[in-house]
Amino acid sequence: EAGVSEGRPALLLFICTALEGNKGYGPVFEEQPIDTIYPEESSDGQVSMNCRARAIPFPTYRWKLNNWDIDLTKERYSMVGGRLVINNPEKSRDAGKYVCVVSNIFGTVRSSEATLSFGYLDPFPPEERYEVKVREGVGAVLLCEPPYHYPDDLSYRWLLNEFPVFIALDKRRFVSQTNGNLYIANVEASDKGNYSCFVSSPSITKSVFSKFIPLIPQSDRAKVYPADIKVKFKDTYALLGQNVTLECFALGNPVPELRWSKYLEPMPATAEISMSGAVLKIFNIQYEDEGLYECEAENYKGKDKHQARVYVQASPEWVEHINDTEKDIGSDLYWPCVATGKPIPTIRWLKNGASFRKGELRMQSLSFDDAGMYQCIAENTHGIIYANAELKIVASPPTFELNPMKKKILAAKGGRVIIECKPKAAPKPKFSWSKGTELLVNGSRIRIWDDGSLEIINITKLDEGRYTCFAENNRGKANSTGVLEMTEATRITLAPLNVDVTVGENATMQCIASHDPTLDLTFIWSLNGFVIDFEKEHEHYERNVMIKSNGELLIKNVQLRHAGRYTCTAQTIVDNSSASADLVVRGPPGPPGGIRVEEIRDTAVALTWSRGTDNHSPISKYTIQSKTFLSEEWKDAKTEPSDIEGNMESATVIDLIPWMEYEFRIIATNTLGTGEPSMPSQRIRTEAPNVAPSDVGGGGGSNRELTITWMPLSREYHYGNNFGYIVAFKPFGEKEWRRVTVTNPEIGRYVHKDESMPPSTQYQVKVKAFNNKGDGPFSLTAVIYSAQDAPTEIPTDVSVKVLSSSEMSVSWHHVSDKSVEGYQIRYWAAHDKEAAAQRVQVSNQEYSTKLENLNKWSIRLSIMSCTSLLHVASCQSCFHMWLLILIPNVLPLCGIGSLKISTKALLPLFCCHVQRGYLTKGCKETKILGS
Numbered sequence: 003e004a005g006v007s008e009g010r011p012a013l014l015l016f017i018c019t020a021l022e023g024n025k026g027y028g029p030v031f032e033e034q035p036i037d038t039i040y041p042e043e044s045s046d047g048q049v050s051m052n053c054r055a056r057a058i059p060f061p062t063y064r065w066k067l068n069n070w071d072i073d074l075t076k077e078r079y080s081m082v083g084g085r086l087v088i089n090n091p092e093k094s095r096d097a098g099k100y101v102c103v104v105s106n107i108f109g110t111v112r113s114s115e116a117t118l119s120f121g122y123l124d125p126f127p128p129e130e131r132y133e134v135k136v137r138e139g140v141g142a143v144l145l146c147e148p149p150y151h152y153p154d155d156l157s158y159r160w161l162l163n164e165f166p167v168f169i170a171l172d173k174r175r176f177v178s179q180t181n182g183n184l185y186i187a188n189v190e191a192s193d194k195g196n197y198s199c200f201v202s203s204p205s206i207t208k209s210v211f212s213k214f215i216p217l218i219p220q221s222d223r224a225k226v227y228p229a230d231i232k233v234k235f236k237d238t239y240a241l242l243g244q245n246v247t248l249e250c251f252a253l254g255n256p257v258p259e260l261r262w263s264k265y266l267e268p269m270p271a272t273a274e275i276s277m278s279g280a281v282l283k284i285f286n287i288q289y290e291d292e293g294l295y296e297c298e299a300e301n302y303k304g305k306d307k308h309q310a311r312v313y314v315q316a317s318p319e320w321v322e323h324i325n326d327t328e329k330d331i332g333s334d335l336y337w338p339c340v341a342t343g344k345p346i347p348t349i350r351w352l353k354n355g356a357s358f359r360k361g362e363l364r365m366q367s368l369s370f371d372d373a374g375m376y377q378c379i380a381e382n383t384h385g386i387i388y389a390n391a392e393l394k395i396v397a398s399p400p401t402f403e404l405n406p407m408k409k410k411i412l413a414a415k416g417g418r419v420i421i422e423c424k425p426k427a428a429p430k431p432k433f434s435w436s437k438g439t440e441l442l443v444n445g446s447r448i449r450i451w452d453d454g455s456l457e458i459i460n461i462t463k464l465d466e467g468r469y470t471c472f473a474e475n476n477r478g479k480a481n482s483t484g485v486l487e488m489t490e491a492t493r494i495t496l497a498p499l500n501v502d503v504t505v506g507e508n509a510t511m512q513c514i515a516s517h518d519p520t521l522d523l524t525f526i527w528s529l530n531g532f533v534i535d536f537e538k539e540h541e542h543y544e545r546n547v548m549i550k551s552n553g554e555l556l557i558k559n560v561q562l563r564h565a566g567r568y569t570c571t572a573q574t575i576v577d578n579s580s581a582s583a584d585l586v587v588r589g590p591p592g593p594p595g596g597i598r599v600e601e602i603r604d605t606a607v608a609l610t611w612s613r614g615t616d617n618h619s620p621i622s623k624y625t626i627q628s629k630t631f632l633s634e635e636w637k638d639a640k641t642e643p644s645d646i647e648g649n650m651e652s653a654t655v656i657d658l659i660p661w662m663e664y665e666f667r668i669i670a671t672n673t674l675g676t677g678e679p680s681m682p683s684q685r686i687r688t689e690a691p692n693v694a695p696s697d698v699g700g701g702g703g704s705n706r707e708l709t710i711t712w713m714p715l716s717r718e719y720h721y722g723n724n725f726g727y728i729v730a731f732k733p734f735g736e737k738e739w740r741r742v743t744v745t746n747p748e749i750g751r752y753v754h755k756d757e758s759m760p761p762s763t764q765y766q767v768k769v770k771a772f773n774n775k776g777d778g779p780f781s782l783t784a785v786i787y788s789a790q791d792a793p794t795e796i797p798t799d800v801s802v803k804v805l806s807s808s809e810m811s812v813s814w815h816h817v818s819d820k821s822v823e824g825y826q827i828r829y830w831a832a833h834d835k836e837a838a839a840q841r842v843q844v845s846n847q848e849y850s851t852k853l854e855n856l857n858k859w860s861i862r863l864s865i866m867s868c869t870s871l872l873h874v875a876s877c878q879s880c881f882h883m884w885l886l887i888l889i890p891n892v893l894p895l896c897g898i899g900s901l902k903i904s905t906k907a908l909l910p911l912f913c914c915h916v917q918r919g920y921l922t923k924g925c926k927e928t929k930i931l932g933s
Contacts, residue, residue: 027326028108028375028392029055035100035116039153040091041206042122049091053084053102053113061106068098093120103355109375110355111390121206123156124149126199126213133216136189139224141253143232144215146182146199153205158182161198161211168200173278176251178233185232188255189219223757228304229258231297233280235310240287241384242316242344248282252299252306259301259743265294265309289314289344302740302754317385318347324378324391330428331397335365335372339389341380352377370395399478400427407471407482413461414491414518414577423454423471425480431473438467463488489576490518497581498570502618503560505589505674513553515572515579524573525553530566562589562617588618590675594668597683600652604660604688610652611668611680619672621648626655627679631663632717636679639666648672661719661778663687693719694781695727695750695769701786706759708788712769712781714750724774727752734764734785743772763788795819805852813850822846829853 033054040049055061063084065072072079072086080087084104088096097120102113126149136142148156158177162169169184171177176185182199196214203209233251240246252258260279263269272285284291292314299306321340329335339362341347351358354374365372378389405424413419423433433454435442442448442456449457454473458465470483496514503509517523525545527534536543542564546554553570565587571580592615601608609626624646628639642654648670658664665682695712703709710729726745729752732738744752764787770780795817803811812827824846828839842851 026058026106026108029057029061029104029106029111031055031104031111031113031390034113035086035102037117037119039119039121039205041208042093042120043206043208048087048089049096049118050088051086051100051102051116051118053086053104055084055104055111057104057106057108059106061104064103064105066101066103067096069101088118091118091120105355108373108392108394109353111375111377112352112355112388114386114388119152121152121203123151123201123203123206123208123210125210129213131213131215133218135218135220137220137222138191139188139222139226139255141230141232141255142186142189142193142217143253144184144186144197144199144217146184146201146212148182148199148201149210151201151203153203155203155205156182157202157204159200159202160184161200161214163195163214165200165211169197171277174257176233176277176280178249178251179247180233180249183233185251185253187251187253187257188224189217191219191221193217194219224255226255226301226303226756229254229299229301229306231299231306231308234308235295235297237311237313239313239315240284242288242314243286246284246287246312248284248295248297248310248312249280250282250297250299250308251280254299254301254303256301258299258306261298261300263296263298265296267293284312287312287314300741300743302742315344315384316342318343318380318382318387320380320387320389323389324376326392326394328394328396329368330430331368331370331395332429333368335363335368335393337363337376337378337391339363339378339380341387343380343382343384345382347380347382350379350381352379368395370397396428397477398426398428400425400431400473400475400480402473402480402482407469407484409484411469411484411486412489412576413458413465413486414489414574415461415463416491417461417577418457418459419461419486421456421458421469421471421484421486423456423473423482425454425471425473425482427473427475427477427480429475429477431475431479434472436470436472458486461488489521489574490516492517492523492572492574492577492579494570494572494579494581498555498568498583500584500586502586503588505561505587507560509557509560509585511555511557511568511570511583511585513555513570513572513581514551515553516551517572517574518576521574521576523550526571526573527553527555528569528571529564531569557585560585560587562587562592565617586618588674591616591619591621591670591672591677593678594624594670594680597666597668597680599666599683599686602686602688605658606654606656607658607664607666607686607688608652608654609666609668609683612651614670614677614680616670616672617674617677619674621670621672623648623671624650624653625669625671625676626653627667627669628655628658629665629667629682630659631685636667658688659719660688660693693771694779695771696781698767698769698781698784699786700751700767700784701788703753703789705761705789706755706757708754708756708759708765708786710752710754710767710769710786712750714748715771717747719771720747720773724772726772728770728772728777729767730769730780731765731767734766759788761788761790793817793819793822795822797825808856809852809854810856811850811852816846816849824848827851827853829856 033052035051035053038049038051053063063081065074065086074081078089080089084102086100097118099115099117101115104111134142134144146158158179160169160177161167169175174187178185182201184197186193194217196216198211198214200211201209229252231250231252233249235248235250238246238248250260252260262275262282270284270291274283274285275281276283282295292312294309294311296307296309318341321342322338324337324339327335327337339349341349349362350360351363353376373393373395375390375392380387402425404426407421407423411419411421425431433450435450435456442450444450447459451457454471456469456471466486466488468483468485470481472481473479493516494513495516496512498511498513501509501511513525515523527545534543536545542558542561544556544558546552553572555568555570557564565585567582567584569580569582571578594611594614596612598610599607600610613621626639626641626646627636629636639655640657642656646653655666663685665685667679667682669679670677693715695715697713700708700710708731710731725747726743728741728743730739730741731754732740742752742754764785766783767786768780768783771778797814797817799815801813805811814825825844825848827842830839842853844851
């Protein structure tokens with residue numbers, strides 16, 4: 003004893019006292035083991051499973067592996083509290099399901115199961131990968147073929163030529179996070195290189211990459227081919243609240259456009275499309291998101307579709323679970339334990355860690371053997387949840403120590419009183435009552451309830467006296483006594499009267515009461531059954547507190563919401579008395595109800611509604627307001643009839659914008675003002691009109707191009723999100739239309755390039771608009787022509803004549819090609835590039851022009867014949883020359899000098915110095931030097 007501190011015996015005494023007083027309790031988990039992945043290549047050398055519970059007295063811990071007890075005496079294991087530490091873990095003997103079992107004198111509980119698994123990611127095979135040869139314009143798939151691994155949570159990227167250069171993903175290239183493959187919609191020459199699949203496992207923080215795969219594009223004239231979906235999502239089972247990812251990617255030339263939709267339903271509000279349309283993510287998925295999803299890939303050559311279903315299921319979740327319960331010995335128990343989930347969970351029970359029952363738990367005639375720790379387990383294919391509770395069985399003789407009868411009980415004359423009798427006892431005792439020495443029995447004014455309470459009605463002076471409650475069970479008996487005294491009853495002597503006011507006025511309601519002078523009196527006012535809070539409502543409600551027996555109520559600046567039935571209650575601690583009156587408030591009408599859209603046309607809708615309250619003043623008229631999705635502002639709508647009288651319940655809204663989403667609301671008016679608006683109608687869309695892009699045309703352009711133009715629709719005709727245009731075209735006389743999508747609503751031009759397109763070919767074209775609601779009508783079909791080829795003839799007999807220090811004239815011999823619209827002359831400084839050239843354009847009727855503002859000593863000169871002066875690609879030139887021109891500040895020293903150059907002969911005149919000239923673009927090249 004001398005070696006024990008003073009605090010320790012006190013602690014032991016406290017625990018002992020708590021147990022004797024039945025204040026201990028069974029184990030309650032504070033931390034349970036969780037699923038753990040241990041990397042096989044880890045250098046840690048140990049893994050732990052956590053378990054912690056609170057209990058009085060302190061609990062003991064043991065562990066099970068695959069339902070077998072773990073021998074914790076072995077050196078491989080150690081315990082710190084309830085935490086299990088495994089040294090040098092091995093997959094062959096340590097992998098499996100672990101359960102922590104906690105016990106004390108009140109019972110045993112099992113933790114939820116936790117799986118210990120071993121993660122690994124093998125290296126890729128050492129064999130070289132075969133090279134992949136693909137024609138340019140054709141799609142390609144590079145296979146990743148990831149090595150053996152666990153778990154299956156890999157992420158994939160691709161290296162190009164060396165680490166750490168990763169390829170950038172775009173509309174043309176996609177890496178599937180399902181199988182790791184790299185998909186290229188159509189191969190370009192720039193794709194040439196060595197590719198390696200880079201695989202990472204976040205669970206074990208390890209990455210590996212494959213041998214490089216040479217990709218060799220084969221030079222070829224690019225061909226077009228239709229969309230072909232290669233990445234297809236499968237039927238997917240998702241858990242409620244999870245994030246779901248669907249992948250879809252197509253090969254094709256040109257690169258296909260990808261679109262997502264949900265069959266016959268709108269897309270989920272939480273859906274998000276990324277990776278240039280290849281990935282659909284649904285965040286926090288709900289049951290209503292279940293359904294058939296479709297991915298559509300399309301280019302002008304053709305389209306492809308893929309569909310699969312998303313199923314939404316759910317792990318078990320408690321609707322009602324068990325809690326610690328204390329029951330009398332011999333009583334019955336029904337413990338509700340209800341869980342929801344999909345599929346519906348099954349219910350089973352454990353008692354002190356051992357299997358007990360299935361389904362609902364009902365027990366009759368409880369005994370001490372039924373006490374213990376109970377666990378309700380809900381389980382389906384997606385998970386398992388536990389609810390733990392302790393059942394205590396108590397037995398004791400009746401005692402009033404904790405809840406004795408009141409020593410003094412007051413009752414109002416002519417009123418009713420209930421005297422409670424609530425001893426602690428187990429099992430439930432039998433009750434009897436006496437007044438003085440007289441034993442009481444049930445009668446017309448006296449009744450003993452099952453819970454022991456005594457009720458007396460129509461109280462008189464003779465009922466005053468000492469009352470005793472007797473309680474008895476098989477463990478013993480006890481009694482408790484109190485004295486009943488009678489008081490004067492509370493009465494309303496001046497009741498409130500009905501009041502009729504207009505909005506904004508004041509109203510007064512009187513209330514005076516009589517009561518027992520020995521008691522305090524309070525007044526409580528309520529409106530339609532709800533007690534008025536005078537502190538919160540002080541702006542409108544005020545009570546008379548000057549006279550004790552007067553509870554007068556003043557209502558200031560009355561509003562419509564203050565109308566109703568007011569009740570004054572005069573109350574003491576013994577009894578109360580009430581009286582009521584109505585306050586009628588006249589004011590503007592209430593909101594109309596039941597607004598419905600009966601008929602929808604392109605520029606009009608028919609509405610019906612039901613009358614709201616008129617607030618005691620007849621409705622004189624209605625106003626209809628509308629709002630579109632483009633604005634948050636409500637505006638008065640134009641209607642038929644234009645004036646909607648107060649006895650009407652229908653009208654037609656006119657002059658609406660076709661194919662527009664609208665909401666409507668209605669406001670009523672009477673002589674006292676305009677009321678609150680109705681709830682908005684359901685959102686509707688007016689019928690789609692024959693609205694299509696106008697001024698469809700085009701033509702011309704550069705070689706091998708078809709230019710299509712139209713007038714974009716103004717924003718008020720977009721009618722929804724994701725607005726754009728669908729352009730359809732085909733050679734005149736063919737049956738099949740090619741279609742392309744233009745997603746920018748502001749653009750009114752599309753250029754189709756095709757190296758195989760003949761020049762000056764007649765095409766039929768048409769354009770229609772679309773949004774997220776669907777497609778509009780096509781425009782009228784227009785006929786246009788593809789671009790002409792550049793001229794085959796070039797200007798000849800070109801002459802250059804110096805006019806001054808900053809001017810020269812250029813002339814040439816015209817070409818005979820009738821398709822030539824004109825000529826273009828370019829000139830630029832010798833040290834610049836041709837892109838910086840100054841340009842002069844003349845019609846096909848002119849054969850000379852003057853160049854001004856020259857300030858360079860050395861310039862280049864080019865003359866072109868053009869089928870279209872709007873497009874450089876429609877021009878042809880086989881003539882370039884470089885002139886070093888000695889231009890003084892005055893006219894040339896040797897008089898008028900000129901240089902005449904012909905494709906047949908070069909005849910320089912020597913006032914100026916020709917340093918170098920060339921004839922190019924397939925013409926016979928001639929080089930001249932000299933002066």
